Amino acid sequence: MMSKEALLNTALMALLLLVPLGAWFADEPFLITLTTRAVIFGIAGIGLNFALGLGGLVSLGHAAFFGLGGYVMGVLAYHAQTYTSLMTWPFELPGTTAMTIIWLVAICLSALLALGIGALSLRTSGVYFIMITLAFAQMLYYFAISWPAYGGEDGLSIYVRNRFVGLNTMDPIQFFMVCYGLLLLVLGLVWAMARSAFGLALGAARQNEERVRALGQKPQRLYLTAFVISGAITGLAGALFADLNRFVSPTMFSWQTSGEIMIFVILGGVGRVFGPVAGAALFILLEYSLGGLSDYWHVYLGAILLGVVLFARGGIYGLIAGREVAHD
Amino acid sequence: MSLVLFIEQVLNGLQFGVMLFLMAAGLTLVFGVMGLINLAHGSLYMVGAFAAAATAAATGSFVLALIASLVFAAFAGVLIEVLVIRRLYERDHLDQVLATFALILIFSEGTRWLFGSFPLFLDKPDWLSGTVGLPFGIVYSRYRLAMILVGLAVAVGLFWMIAKTRIGIRIRAGENDREMIAALGVNISLLHTFVFALGAALAGFAGALIGAIQSVQVGMGEPVLILAFVVIVIGGIGSIKGAFVGALLVGLTDTLGRFLLPVLFRLAMEPSAANAVGASLASMSIYLLMAGVLLFRPRGLFASQ
Amino acid sequence: MTDPILEIRGLTKSFGALSVSQAIDLDLRPGEIHALIGPNGAGKTTLVKQIAGALQPDSGSVRLAGQDVTRLSTAARARLGMGRTFQISSLAMDYTVLQNTVLGALCHRGDVFRFFRPVMKDAALLEAARRALDEVGLGALEAQRTSELSHGQRRQLEVASALTLEPKAFLMDEPMAGLGVEGSQHMMGFLDSLRDRAPILLVEHDMDAVFSLADRISVLVLGEIIASGSVSDIRSNPLVRSAYLGEDEAA
Numbered sequence: 025m026m027s028k029e030a031l032l033n034t035a036l037m038a039l040l041l042l043v044p045l046g047a048w049f050a051d052e053p054f055l056i057t058l059t060t061r062a063v064i065f066g067i068a069g070i071g072l073n074f075a076l077g078l079g080g081l082v083s084l085g086h087a088a089f090f091g092l093g094g095y096v097m098g099v100l101a102y103h104a105q106t107y108t109s110l111m112t113w114p115f116e117l118p119g120t121t122a123m124t125i126i127w128l129v130a131i132c133l134s135a136l137l138a139l140g141i142g143a144l145s146l147r148t149s150g151v152y153f154i155m156i157t158l159a160f161a162q163m164l165y166y167f168a169i170s171w172p173a174y175g176g177e178d179g180l181s182i183y184v185r186n187r188f189v190g191l192n193t194m195d196p197i198q199f200f201m202v203c204y205g206l207l208l209l210v211l212g213l214v215w216a217m218a219r220s221a222f223g224l225a226l227g228a229a230r231q232n233e234e235r236v237r238a239l240g241q242k243p244q245r246l247y248l249t250a251f252v253i254s255g256a257i258t259g260l261a262g263a264l265f266a267d268l269n270r271f272v273s274p275t276m277f278s279w280q281t282s283g284e285i286m287i288f289v290i291l292g293g294v295g296r297v298f299g300p301v302a303g304a305a306l307f308i309l310l311e312y313s314l315g316g317l318s319d320y321w322h323v324y325l326g327a328i329l330l331g332v333v334l335f336a337r338g339g340i341y342g343l344i345a346g347r348e349v350a351h352d
Numbered sequence: 353m354s355l356v357l358f359i360e361q362v363l364n365g366l367q368f369g370v371m372l373f374l375m376a377a378g379l380t381l382v383f384g385v386m387g388l389i390n391l392a393h394g395s396l397y398m399v400g401a402f403a404a405a406a407t408a409a410a411t412g413s414f415v416l417a418l419i420a421s422l423v424f425a426a427f428a429g430v431l432i433e434v435l436v437i438r439r440l441y442e443r444d445h446l447d448q449v450l451a452t453f454a455l456i457l458i459f460s461e462g463t464r465w466l467f468g469s470f471p472l473f474l475d476k477p478d479w480l481s482g483t484v485g486l487p488f489g490i491v492y493s494r495y496r497l498a499m500i501l502v503g504l505a506v507a508v509g510l511f512w513m514i515a516k517t518r519i520g521i522r523i524r525a526g527e528n529d530r531e532m533i534a535a536l537g538v539n540i541s542l543l544h545t546f547v548f549a550l551g552a553a554l555a556g557f558a559g560a561l562i563g564a565i566q567s568v569q570v571g572m573g574e575p576v577l578i579l580a581f582v583v584i585v586i587g588g589i590g591s592i593k594g595a596f597v598g599a600l601l602v603g604l605t606d607t608l609g610r611f612l613l614p615v616l617f618r619l620a621m622e623p624s625a626a627n628a629v630g631a632s633l634a635s636m637s638i639y640l641l642m643a644g645v646l647l648f649r650p651r652g653l654f655a656s657q
Numbered sequence: 658m659t660d661p662i663l664e665i666r667g668l669t670k671s672f673g674a675l676s677v678s679q680a681i682d683l684d685l686r687p688g689e690i691h692a693l694i695g696p697n698g699a700g701k702t703t704l705v706k707q708i709a710g711a712l713q714p715d716s717g718s719v720r721l722a723g724q725d726v727t728r729l730s731t732a733a734r735a736r737l738g739m740g741r742t743f744q745i746s747s748l749a750m751d752y753t754v755l756q757n758t759v760l761g762a763l764c765h766r767g768d769v770f771r772f773f774r775p776v777m778k779d780a781a782l783l784e785a786a787r788r789a790l791d792e793v794g795l796g797a798l799e800a801q802r803t804s805e806l807s808h809g810q811r812r813q814l815e816v817a818s819a820l821t822l823e824p825k826a827f828l829m830d831e832p833m834a835g836l837g838v839e840g841s842q843h844m845m846g847f848l849d850s851l852r853d854r855a856p857i858l859l860v861e862h863d864m865d866a867v868f869s870l871a872d873r874i875s876v877l878v879l880g881e882i883i884a885s886g887s888v889s890d891i892r893s894n895p896l897v898r899s900a901y902l903g904e905d906e907a908a
Contacts (some may be wrong), residue, residue, distance in 0.1 A: 076446070082445055082446045082449060084449060144643050144646050144647070145646075147646055147647075147650040148585075148646065148650050148651065150445060151383065151389045151445050151589065152585060152589065152650075152651075154389060154445060154449060155389070155581035155582075155584065155585050156581075156585055156642070156646065158578055158581060159578055159581055159582050159585065159639055159642060160639060162575075162578045162639070163635075163636050163639035166635035166636065167632055167635055167636055169635070170628075170631045170632045170634075170635040171628070171632045172628050173628075213773075216772070216773045216775070217772050217773070219775045219776065219777065220771055220772045220773055220774060220775065220776055221763050221768060221769055221770075221771040221772075221774070221776040221779075222769060222770055222771060222772050223772075223776070224756065224759065224760055224763060224776045224777075225760065225763065225764065225769045227749065227751075227752070228749040228752065228757075228760050231749040231750055231751055231752070232747055232748060232749050232750070234711075234731075234743070234747045235747050235748055235749055235757075235760075235818075236732075236760075236764070237711075237730070237731040237732045237735070238709070238731060238735055238741045238743070238747065239735055239760065239761055239764035239765070239818070239822065240732050240733075240735035240736035240764050240765070240767075240822065241732055241764050241769055242730070242732045246769070249770065279574055279578060283453050283456075286449070286450065286453070287450075287453075290450055294446070320461040320462075320464060320465050321461075322457040322458075322460065322461040323457065323458055323461040323462060323465070325454075325457055326454040326455065326456070326457030326458035326461070327454070327458065329450060329451075329453070329454035329457070330436065330451055330454040330455070330458070332450075333447050333450045333451045333454065334436075334439060334451065337447070
């Protein structure tokens with residue numbers, strides 16, 4: 025017999041698959057794109073949730089990784105499409121339009137950035153950590169604005185979506201399937217990691233650092249590793265998001281982006297593997313329905329968020345699947 | 353590069369730093385006394401600027417506009433403290449971040465709804481326009497000089513209040529031991545509301561002062577909020593002195609970085625590239641400063657612990 | 658005489674004008690239970706913290722199995738064989754009893770950075786964890802959430818967790834507190850048998866337990882060891898009697 029949470033997971037994933045398929049039959053490409061956004065935001069949220077839910081690290085700067093992933097896509101594709109090199113010294117480095125390579129680069133660079141930001145931010149904790157992660161993301165935001173080579177404030181457009189072997193990625197449903205496949209992969213990996221030795225130790229550090237130290241492990245190393253994995257996942261989402269829009273701009277680095285990624289996590293339910301996916305889907309749904317209702321839909325979003333924080337702290341998953349996070 | 357130009361930039365840095373202090377002081381007090389991280393502090397800054405711009409438009413008086421910024425920001429502060437913030441003191445930082453983030457959304461869109469999307473302008477009064485001659489042949493904006501002086505006066509007032517007055521003693525007691533202050537029979541919830549309103553008024557005041565040299569628009573508060581966070585990280589949470597030193601450091605680093613770095617790179621590069629590299633690096637300079645402080649003093653320069 | 662496992666020399670610590678540890682000498686030899694007693698506020702907890710590595714002494718040294726660990730972190734000391742239980746239970750409260758114990762076994766084995774294999778299906782870890790739980794008498798409660806345990810059961814879980822580390826020395830801060838009569842009896846019997854595996858530095862308030870378990874007793878008063886010796890030495894020591902007289906009346 026399936027638990028309520030497993031049931032909710034299945035329903036959610038089925039819905040995310042059936043809506044675009046239905047839209048494909050009905051020839052409603054906009055709806056496919058909307059779901060693709062939800063899927064990509066879901067991946068970004070899963071990344072943050074790995075640090076936040078499992079490790080208790082309240083990062084308000086995940087836009088740094090989302091934006092970096094976006095710029096990796098933009099810069100590599102820009103150079104490939106203009107037949108220029110990224111650099112010529114000490115060796116020549118061309119751009120690429122192959123999605124898989126872009127993803128790999130986005131993941132690696134985001135992980136590296138997370139290592140740097142994490143190593144500095146994790147020297148502190150609590151409220152310092154929140155402010156510092158926010159500040160570092162803001163630094164990259166201003167850097168992206170003031171660096172003129174890749175469009176500065178205006179951002180960077182690429183004209184054709186990048187390639188994926190055997191697919192026509194410009195076809196919305198095919199690109200959706202790519203993103204959905206990646207979502208499944210990321211979910212599987214995070215699911216496994218949450219149950220692994222590392223997941224057990226990280227969760228213990230979140231609950232009680234002293235315990236982990238008394239057992240001979242350093243919480244900071246666990247946190248840093250979690251932060252790096254978390255950044256890498258969100259970076260991948262950033263590359264996909266930029267590819268979806270065929271456009272990247274400093275906005276991806278902005279504090280609003282960090283806040284929104286956190287909202288995905290909270291709306292869904294902190295610490296639930298599938299929570300951010302539900303949160304992102306709900307966010308897109310709200311944006312779509314409330315955005316049609318009023319230009320000022322953020323007021324309603326703010327009110328809903330406030331309500332969730334003050335009165336329904338478990339998010340969707342908390343409301344439906346019960347307050348406790350499952351253990352096995 | 354002339355020395356006069358350099359000194360002018362130093363003054364600009366001071367002016368920026370003093371305004372940052374007005375923002376950071378409220379944030380750090382609220383954190384120190386109530387243990388709350390308040391992202392909506394930038395919204396209070398915006399409320400002050402809008403209140404000032406609207407009042408100036410209606411009455412034509414700059415002084416009334418400044419008073420309005422203090423009153424409205426303090427009022428908005430009391431309102432959100434009583435309705436929302438109060439419920440967050442015992443919550444974890446994540447809940448505080450989210451709820452105050454939600455407040456930003458509500459404040460921003462609410463202001464957009466009230467005032468529209470176009471920026472408002474708040475004009476400097478005539479008696480503060482133009483320039484003023486300083487020693488050594490330095491000519492400086494009268495308004496900016498006034499900002500420095502007013503900001504310093506507020507800082508002195510704040511230090512005095514915390515060090516010498518009854519309310520200041522209670523605030524300090526609240527920072528050290530939240531239970532003790534309740535045991536002393538102080539009305540703790542009134543004290544919290546007061547501290548929050550004070551911080552809000554300072555932020556609103558800064559918003560109004562800066563509003564007269566920049567445009568008044570939705571979203572103006574958050575970049576300043578993040579800079580104030582940098583200030584607090586550098587100065588150490590809960591320390592007014594730290595906020596002051598941190599604010600001046602950040603103000604000077606940012607202003608002088610923007611001024612000096614392109615000049616520096618021009619020594620080694622062609623001018624357009626030097627300007628680009630210099631500007632990009634300058635935009636990162638305060639964050640690099642923060643990273644440096646983190647390496648050596650993870651709890652800030654004036655950490656209370 | 659064999660070399661001590663734990664050797665504390667001249668440990669001194671003060672907070673401002675308040676001296677909490679004054680040139681403390683203490684050692685723990687193989688096979689013994691060495692009890693540390695003293696009235697409230699004597700500085701037992703700060704001493705334990707310095708031995709465990711949670712607090713740096715101003716001067717003096719701590720040696721574990723012949724190695725100077727004075728400058729090492731808590732984590733490093735734990736890896737070298739210090740098994741600590743806390744006065745106020747320090748456990749992962751959202752985890753089950755079994756998860757908490759598997760965590761100990763995992764940290765002892767050291768391969769924390771494994772990302773894909775489900776840790777709660779690791780036979781070796783499960784076996785080590787269940788053995789430890791059975792030893793402290795918590796075997797039947799392995800699926801219970803730690804936050805739902807009684808205070809006494811949490812103490813038992815603390816000990817089980819320390820057991821999974823297979824330490825060279827135990828540092829136990831009031832393991833009997835909150836255990837009740839039956840629980841105390843069981844725990845005493847267990848600690849009695851444990852001393853052959855690794856010696857125990859036992860901080861304990863329960864004098865009956867101390868007098869029946871300890872091979873040696875050291876008495877800490879106002880940051881100073883005023884007496885150290887066998888149970889009968891301590892019972893008859895006039896200094897100790899006067900130090901405890903006040904406490905007995907107050908209690």
